[in-house]
Amino acid sequence: MIPFNVILFDDFETLDVYGPVEIIGKIPDKYGLGFYSVNGGVVVNSHQVSVNTLPFSEMDTGGVLLIPGGMGTRKLVDDADFIARLKALSQSAPYVLTVCTGSALLARTGLLRGKNATTNKRGFDWVSGVESGVHWARKARWVIDGKYYTSSGVSAGIDMTLGFISDVHGEKLAEIISGYVEYIWNRDKDSDPFAVD
Amino acid sequence: MIPFNVILFDDFETLDVYGPVEIIGKIPDKYGLGFYSVNGGVVVNSHQVSVNTLPFSEMDTGGVLLIPGGMGTRKLVDDADFIARLKALSQSAPYVLTVCTGSALLARTGLLRGKNATTNKRGFDWVSGVESGVHWARKARWVIDGKYYTSSGVSAGIDMTLGFISDVHGEKLAEIISGYVEYIWNRDKDSDPFAVD
Numbered sequence: 001m002i003p004f005n006v007i008l009f010d011d012f013e014t015l016d017v018y019g020p021v022e023i024i025g026k027i028p029d030k031y032g033l034g035f036y037s038v039n040g041g042v043v044v045n046s047h048q049v050s051v052n053t054l055p056f057s058e059m060d061t062g063g064v065l066l067i068p069g070g071m072g073t074r075k076l077v078d079d080a081d082f083i084a085r086l087k088a089l090s091q092s093a094p095y096v097l098t099v100c101t102g103s104a105l106l107a108r109t110g111l112l113r114g115k116n117a118t119t120n121k122r123g124f125d126w127v128s129g130v131e132s133g134v135h136w137a138r139k140a141r142w143v144i145d146g147k148y149y150t151s152s153g154v155s156a157g158i159d160m161t162l163g164f165i166s167d168v169h170g171e172k173l174a175e176i177i178s179g180y181v182e183y184i185w186n187r188d189k190d191s192d193p194f195a196v197d
Numbered sequence: 198m199i200p201f202n203v204i205l206f207d208d209f210e211t212l213d214v215y216g217p218v219e220i221i222g223k224i225p226d227k228y229g230l231g232f233y234s235v236n237g238g239v240v241v242n243s244h245q246v247s248v249n250t251l252p253f254s255e256m257d258t259g260g261v262l263l264i265p266g267g268m269g270t271r272k273l274v275d276d277a278d279f280i281a282r283l284k285a286l287s288q289s290a291p292y293v294l295t296v297c298t299g300s301a302l303l304a305r306t307g308l309l310r311g312k313n314a315t316t317n318k319r320g321f322d323w324v325s326g327v328e329s330g331v332h333w334a335r336k337a338r339w340v341i342d343g344k345y346y347t348s349s350g351v352s353a354g355i356d357m358t359l360g361f362i363s364d365v366h367g368e369k370l371a372e373i374i375s376g377y378v379e380y381i382w383n384r385d386k387d388s389d390p391f392a393v394d
Contacts, residue, residue, distance in 0.1 A: 014215050014219045015215055015216065015219035015378060018211050018212055018214075018216075018246070019212065019216075021211055021212075021244050021246065022212035022215075028243070032245075033244055035246075035247070042249065046222065046225070047219070047221075047222035047230050048229075048230045048232065049215070049230075050232070050249035051246065051247060051248055051249075052239065052247040052249070120379070122377065153379035154219065154377075154380065155379050155380035156379050158352075179391065181212060181351040182317070182349050182351050182352050182353050183351065184390065186381055194376065194379045
């Protein structure tokens with residue numbers, strides 16, 4: 001069983017986290033979910049969600065990493081200690097998945113430089129300004145470049161996670177999961193109705 | 198601002214809760230989110246989600262009520278004390294929204310008797326057996342009967358919550374929210390690709 005490590009921080013976006021968690025939670029034989037923040041303890045957001053986390057130091061860093069977005073990323077991109085830790089965790093991970101403005105955090109580590117990626121469409125200008133050395137796609141539900149999966153805003157994380165499952169474990173399993181959670185999977189990563197010009 | 202009271206219990210289904218929470222969280226001028234369990238404290242589920250809640254006794258019962266589903270409902274339908282408390286909370290609420298097998302809990306209170314409702318499609322036979330006096334719809338993304346909104350499994354809760362916003366505050370607001378969270382809203386409550394014969 002591979003760890004599936006979710007990064008949390010204050011003011012994360014609720015569904016960026018719990019959409020992918022719902023999908024991964026349906027295959028507990030394959031992935032073990034864990035929630036981590038820098039020092040552990042209670043993390044809260046503007047939706048009054050209050051969640052208990054373990055510290056980064058207790059993470060099995062051989063697992064898949066999920067980096068959500070949310071307003072909290074605006075401060076964290078300038079937190080050199082956080083970014084350094086995130087870089088180390090991302091380097092160890094076999095796959096790194098970001099949702100929404102989570103890609104700004106990953107971009108800040110420098111690991112996306114020269115790679116293809118996408119992000120939240122309303123936050124596009126801010127994210128692409130954080131790190132201009134990334135080939136930012138203006139139109140994509142999600143983008144894959146090697147071990148890096150980056151998705152558009154919020155709900156796109158669900159589609160990307162199903163796409164990740166499909167790539168790694170086969171499309172049939174992704175279909176079974178989407179049926180189980182009665183989710184109408186938007187499986188074309190290049191179809192993006194929320195793209196902005 | 199109207200309270201939006203989310204009922205939690207061990208082994209709730211993650212996305213049943215956090216899908217609607219993401220939608221409601223986008224209009225903090227209209228709704229104030231709160232998370233409640235019978236006695237308050239930490240609630241956990243099989244996805245390792247660990248969330249902090251307030252006790253039912255601290256709820257402002259004039260708010261909208263959200264009842265999620267999940268494996269935890271299988272035990273709770275036989276917990277007479279919980280069902281009696283849920284009945285009182287549901288009677289006080291101007292609207293009651295259920296997701297997935299959350300409708301089994303609401304049905305057990307007797308408040309759905311003679312009314313139209315739906316539920317998770319894979320759990321259909323179990324839920325409809327819990328309370329046979331309900332007109333259970335085998336094919337519906339969500340069903341409205343007076344103040345009761347009941348949805349199909351998991352992800353259908355997101356569509357229903359947007360439908361609820363549309364009904365109460367206008368379709369334009371529901372569209373703005375779905376754009377903000379980049380969610381492809383399935384707005385036809387009668388279109389149900391997961392219906393079973």
